[in-house]
Structures are given as structure tokens and as C-alpha cells.
Amino acid sequence: MNEIHNTYGIYQGKTVILNSRITCPRCGYQQDDLMPIDACVYFYECHQCQAILKPLPGHCCVYCSYGTVACPPIQAGTSCCS
Numbered sequence: 001m002n003e004i005h006n007t008y009g010i011y012q013g014k015t016v017i018l019n020s021r022i023t024c025p026r027c028g029y030q031q032d033d034l035m036p037i038d039a040c041v042y043f044y045e046c047h048q049c050q051a052i053l054k055p056l057p058g059h060c061c062v063y064c065s066y067g068t069v070a071c072p073p074i075q076a077g078t079s080c081c082s
């Protein structure tokens with residue numbers, strides 16, 4: 001059983017998923033995390049190897065680059081923190 005129970009929130013009138021599973025590009029560790037609904041997370045420390053993850057070029061936050069679910073503004077169809 002590896003089921004993810006989604007947590008939802010409302011961003012600019014749209015329902016968005018708030019939980020994302022980040023996969024560390026360095027060690028492969030997967031961490032379930034809850035995203036802030038109105039802020040981008042630019043730095044994220046891997047819970048296993050302590051690598052500091054940063055978004056890939058063109059991405060606004062680490063969830064867009066390494067998470068299973070993009071950040072709330074992207075889900076709502078808006079760009080964020082440009």
C-alpha cells in the first residue's frame with residue numbers, strides 16, 4: 001500500500017492539490033510534503049542527504065521540478081512569482 005491521500009485547497013477560486021512527493025535528484029529519497037498554497041518554495045533540503053534542491057531552469061519552484069504535483073499557481077493556470 002503506497003496510496004497518497006491528497007489534501008486540497010482553494011487557490012484563486014480553483015481547487016488545487018496541496019501535497020506533492022518530492023524525489024531528491026541526488027539520492028532518490030522521496031518525501032511527501034505539503035505545499036504552501038500561495039508561495040513558491042525555491043529551496044528545499046533533502047531529508048536524507050541534506051542536498052539543497054533548487055528549481056530547474058524555467059521552473060518556479062522545487063515542486064514543479066521534483067514533485068509529483070506542480071505548485072498551486074501552476075495548477076490554477078497562473079504563473080507564479082515571476
Ligand SMILES: [Zn+2]
Pocket residue numbers: 024025026027028029046047048049050051
Ligand atoms: Zn537527497
